[in-house]
Amino acid sequence: MTRRVTLRALADLDGLGFDAVIDARSPAEYAESHLPGAISLPVMSDAERARVGTLYKSSRFQARRLGAALLARNVAAHLEGALADRPSGFRPLVYCWRGGQRSGAFALILGQIGWQAAVLEGGWRQWRRLVVDRLYAQPFPAPLWLLDGNTGTGKTAVLARVAARGGQVIDLEALAGHRGSVFGLAPGAVQPAQKGFEGALAMAMARLDPSRPVLVEAESSLIGQLRLPPSLWQAMRAAPRIELRAPLNARAGLVTRNYAAVTANRAVLAERLAALAPFHARTVLADWQAMAAAGADAELAAALMAAHYDPRYARQQARLTPPTAVLEAVSLDSAALDRTAERVMAVVGEAPAMSQIQPA
Secondary structure (H helix, E strand, O other): OOEEEOOOOHHHHHHOOOOEEEEOOOHHHHHHOOOOOOEEOOOOOHHHHHHHHHHHOOOHHHHHHHHHHHHHHHHHHHHHOOOOOOOOOOOEEEEOOOOOHHHHHHHHHHHHHOOOOEEEOOHHHHHHHHHHHHHHHOOOOOOEEEEEEOOOOOHHHHHHHHHHOOOEEOOHHHHHOOOOOOOOOOOOOOOOOHHHHHHHHHHHHHOOOOOOOEEEEOOOOEEOOEEOOHHHHHHHHHOOEEEEEOOHHHHHHHHHHHOHHHHOOHHHHHHHHHOOHHHOOHHHHHHHHHHHHHOOHHHHHHHHHHHHHHHHHHHHHHOOOOOOEEEEOOOOOHHHHHHHHHHHHHHOOOOOOHHHOOOO
16 A cells, blocks of 8 residues: 655655655646655646546546556656666655545556655645645744845845855745846746745745744845735835945946846847836937947946936835844955855844954
8 A cells, every 4th residue: 555645844845755756747737836856757748637637527437547548658658767767765755736546546656666655645735735824824934134225235145145154044036036127037037836936935934943033135025927925025024124235336237247148138138128118218218228239238237226226226215114234335246245244144143243244
């Protein structure tokens, strides 16, 4: 009999000890959302699943027979492909939508080979229930701090440096696949689906130490097309803020480096600039397009921040309480960003006193 595993909390996933987590659902289901680290080995393609579903309405028997034949063929392909090099002691955890026929049949075949296969009780649906409970019903699990500041002040780089120094960080823009502005989506990139974003975020929250502060970048309720869930958004609105400041020329240089993938494609850059048409006069947009065409990237970055991003940021700040700390830097090179990260950790209580840290 195939072993069944019950997941009662998101953090339990880290301690299950399986060699692989196999998602037996269709590719479209997997693309929308899947357990962290799961590999997609579908027992039916999207078209095959639709075909079986249509047949099921007229004949359950014929649908089950067709489904079994498709499953057998696809599992055989996985055994000769993705699973071909797995050793005799392989321990996979298999799941489908609700831990039923697809994952049960797949795990049964794997077990007959001699592998210690198990099925996730309740499947993806049970995982999704835990995600929704974490994000929509429970408060944020740890003290939260916001890292704020104008565009180009190095917030993302500082977050990474805080994490490298052992600080607790959730990089929302990395999880969302978007840097939070009209230029924030890398050329050719696609954001994850909302459910996929929520699953990754819920797992990041489940792994936090609730006794220690957590740093996130200040965001609006939307990152690209993805919405921040209520527990996090409410915590962010009430959290103390650390504001980073730097000179415009230093910020322009950092932005130019960070968005090199966008500026390297002049057609994409022109398209992103055109998206700002609702906010600025045609003459202003024409000047920006001319800078882009001439390759004046640093000049363009400075102009965009001065005329578009900085005024928007100022309006947002006017509605908020003053920041808990303001950290100013005269440059944004690697050494300066290192020092800023240390100063941020000092503010949140995760580093030596600020008096022991040199100004950036």
